[in-house]
Amino acid sequence: MxxxxxxxxxxxxxxxxxxxxxxxxxxxxxxxxxTVDKVYDFCFEEVTLTRNVPVREVPSGTQVQGSLHPERAQTRIVGEAVQGQDGLTTVTVAITLPATLRMGDQPPRTVHFVHLRTLQLHAPPGTQVGAEVHGTCFCHPVDLDGDGLAEEICCAASLCVVYEVTARVKVLLPSFGYCTPTPAREAPGPLLPEYPGSDG
Structure with a gap:
């Protein structure tokens, strides 16, 4: 430190x-x-996912708001991880990200975006692969037959996915003692301008 x-x-x-x-x-x-979480690999990717949601009785001009819930995203490993000769592991990661759609006076609907990616990571046995998701979601109604009512809502989620491979380990570290708080430093006030002849 x-x-x-x-x-x-x-x-x-x-x-x-x-x-x-x-x-x-x-x-x-x-x-x-x-006892700390040692990071073995740390990488990211930017992806765009789309989802078409069937709807009924929604006017085509209705404003649709899509809200992602990254704190509720779920990450799981699909299949078996394959250890390579180069020290890298081939892993297939599935991420399920919920989102809430609000359409005018209709009740909110929950939809899920699913992202499936096969990666090469430095993930030796005993490590855990996790993902953190950040992003935004945009939605609009689609009137396919021109009758003034939308048949589906088209949503696009622009995501930044951060992958992290960690393991809980015990390490020896030099210590300089314990952290103790110090008095807060007050910021100096603004300097007042000096006007000519202000001293008399």
């Missing part, structure tokens, strides 16, 4: 988070064993 060192009384040093200052960092106080 980056740190800032300040001199204290009796030759002691206080170590704070921040950039390293000076030529020599302080000596660690101890070596600690921590």
């Amino acid at each position: 980056a740190r800032e060192v300040e001199e204290m009384g009796a030759g002691l040093q206080e170590v704070r988070p921040g950039p390293i200052r000076g030529d020599r960092p302080p000596e660690p106080a101890e070596i600690v064993c921590l």
Whole structure:
């Protein structure tokens, strides 16, 4: 962790988070064993998914709002992971992302976007493959026969999918002590302009 060192009384040093200052960092106080999530692979991709939803009795000019729920996305591995000779693993990942459609005075509807992708990841045995999804959704009604009523809602979701391969491990790390809060620093107030002749 980056740190800032300040001199204290009796030759002691206080170590704070921040950039390293000076030529020599302080000596660690101890070596600690921590349980952490080690990241083995970390990558992303941008994708666009489409979904046509059948509807009835929806005027073709109705405003449709689509809201994604990335916090409820589900990720699962499809089939068996295949270990390669180059240290990479071929993995097929399926992501199910729910979205809510709101169409005028009709009750909200929940639809699901499904993304299936086969990737090569550094994922040795014992690791977990996860995904985090961010994105936006746009929807509009489609009148196929021109009768003024939409037969389906066409939705497009533009997504950024971040894949992460992790494993819970125990590591030894040098420690500089425990973090303690310091008094907050008040920002200086704005400088008032000086006008000619203001002193008399």
